[in-house]
Amino acid sequence: MRKVSKIKKSPKHILVIEDNESLSKIIRLKLEKIGYHVDLCESAEEGLEILKKCEPSLIWLDIYLPGMSGLQFLEKIRKNKKTKNIKVAVVSVSGSNKKIEFAQKFSILDYFVKSNYKIDELIEEISKIIEIS
Amino acid sequence: MGQTKKPANHRLTEEEMSKSMFFAYHQLRTPLISMKWMAEMLLKGEAGKLNPAQEDLIRDLYTSVNHANELVGHLLSAARIESEELLIRLxxxxxxxxxxxxxxxxxxxxxxxxxxxxxxxxxxxxxxxxxxxxxxxxxxxxxxxxxxxxxxxxxxxxxxxxxxxxxxxxxxxxxxxxxxxxxxxxxxxxxxxxxxxxxxxxxxxxxxxxxxxxxxxxxxxxxxxxxxxxxxxxxxxxxxx
The missing domain is CATH 3.30.565.10 (Histidine kinase-like ATPase, C-terminal domain)
Incomplete structure (x- = not known):
């Protein structure tokens, strides 16, 4: 288990659930550069553990994860009183309409298909949705 | 209990094959995206200033990665068509x-x-x-x-x-x-x-x-x-x- 952030609630705290190490590294670098505090985890199960200890301002959620999928994670946190209102942005390699439609049933802020974005454009979109939501 | 163990020579059904292909294409896409984003960062000088020869090589890498991404995108779209995974969102x-x-x-x-x-x-x-x-x-x-x-x-x-x-x-x-x-x-x-x-x-x-x-x-x-x-x-x- 990775070291969990001591920040309980901060408007600039993002929990990134992404199992690819290279992508996590890039995402962390980019978000920290513009002032976000980032917690990284590689699985949905680990993400659920982290949510017991803190409330991020946004969850950056991948879908294809080892074990519980991102969509199962989403369904699960929406059923929990403590986590049901946490903002979530899905960031996936899959642009399948079925997955987008399923995710949107669980009040996500937006659904991003990784391959459609340059990294800076994606970070800008994420910052924007945090600010306006 | 309840799960039937498949024999080693079990032939995949079309549905199983289609799911496996999807998974394989998605697995291919992730490292490509990682390479694309890293190349973008290098070209922006985020890991230090590049000399012209380095910049030229990274630009070629970026072009190749984008091309590979496009090819995988085509394979994914074709696999989706065949598995009737397509859903219209009007x-x-x-x-x-x-x-x-x-x-x-x-x-x-x-x-x-x-x-x-x-x-x-x-x-x-x-x-x-x-x-x-x-x-x-x-x-x-x-x-x-x-x-x-x-x-x-x-x-x-x-x-x-x-x-x-x-x-x-x-x-x-x-x-x-x-x-x-x-x-x-x-x-x-x-x-x-x-x-x-x-x-x-x-x-x-x-x-x-x-x-x-x-x-x-x-x-x-x-x-x-x-x-x-x-x-x-x-x-x-x-x-x-």
């Missing part, structure tokens, strides 16, 4: 906006080949209910094919009009055309014209197969006119709804 679409965006995104390739690229709307276009993602995929495939198979200084034009109560799109190029003897196979899977293969090694031969399936899924029809060494025009319709 929403009001501003046709003029989507056409302008598609043409704008093709401009760098057209500039590189000194081609004239234009968008002509014959009438004021209505807002229609369609799937913007699939429409964009159709336009991107047809436009990039047109530019790819048109020699330097040629012309590519997208025009949109109303025809018999439907929206009619036409993507016209002054390119190498499709050999008459091969025209009946154009929308087949993995088809590439002999002259296209001679001109470029790029391409999976899946683009037009995907385009035809998507247009039909959106309720339209697709056809083309082509003359070798004179050019090709692809037409497709979409219902007004």
């Amino acid at each position: 929403e009001p679409v501003d046709l003029e906006k989507i056409c302008n965006e598609a043409v704008k995104d093709l401009q760098p390739l057209a500039n590189k080949k000194s081609q004239t690229l234009s968008f002509k709307k014959i009438v004021n276009l209505p807002i229609i209910n369609t799937d913007p993602k699939y429409l964009r995929e159709v336009l991107d495939n047809l436009l990039s094919n047109a530019a790819k198979y048109t020699p330097n200084k040629g012309a590519v034009e997208l025009s949109v009009s109303l025809y018999k109560g439907e929206i009619l799109f036409a993507v016209k190029d002054s390119g190498i055309g499709i050999p008459k003897a091969q025209q009946s196979r154009v929308f087949g899977k993995f088809f590439r014209g002999d002259n296209a293969v001679k001109m470029s090694n790029d391409g999976t031969g899946l683009g037009l197969y995907i385009v035809k399936n998507l247009v039909e899924l959106l309720g339209g029809k697709i056809w083309f006119e082509s003359e070798e060494e004179r050019g090709t025009t692809f037409y497709f319709t979409l219902p007004v709804r």
